[in-house]
Amino acid sequence: MLVIGLTGSIGMGKSTVAARLRALGFAVFDADAEVHRLYEGSAVAAIEAAFPGSTDGERVDRQKLSQALLANPQDFRRLEAIVHPLVFAAEKSFLKAEAERGARLAVLEVPLLLESGRQPRVDAIIVASTRADLQRERVLRRPGMSLEKLEQVLARQMPDAEKRARADFVVDTSGTFAETDAQVDRIVESLQDRTATAFAAFWA
8 A cells, every 4th residue: 555645834735635635535644633633632631731721621722722832932842742642643543444444545644744853654745835925825814823823833844845855746736726636636647656665664
């Protein structure tokens, strides 16, 4: 089974690419969605201990946690030390389940795939990308987003040019949805002959 890593900076169109991959019949693990689940479950107690007052005891108050991190950006490492191992375990379970059902390809959608400090552990990397002005326009339309928050997020993310340089495939999401879908379709076609090694080496 091929393991594909899908990544890209905030507002670059990862969700659009992921939606096309799902429409083609491939399972996609959404790391951001997993973090949301952890913030309402198994990570709550540890986050409250590390960031007192950032939860109500049952779920993380994302606004309060965001404020704490804005005040002390160095604390991202403490948060990551709690969340990353839990996300990694969920990724492993997802890939094992896909392999057991006989999938020929599975996708890990991970915003910080290249920033995590560990080997990506995938057979190919797809990077979603767009113009910087369009990226900013998309992100600032999101509820609760501010220029300060955007700048903080971008400071933690690898520059888009570097991500593109490290990608096996780049999807330019600046155009229409149909144009983006066509690029994804061509990538999937080109993956047909790629040798799968990552699952056996890192996940099985």
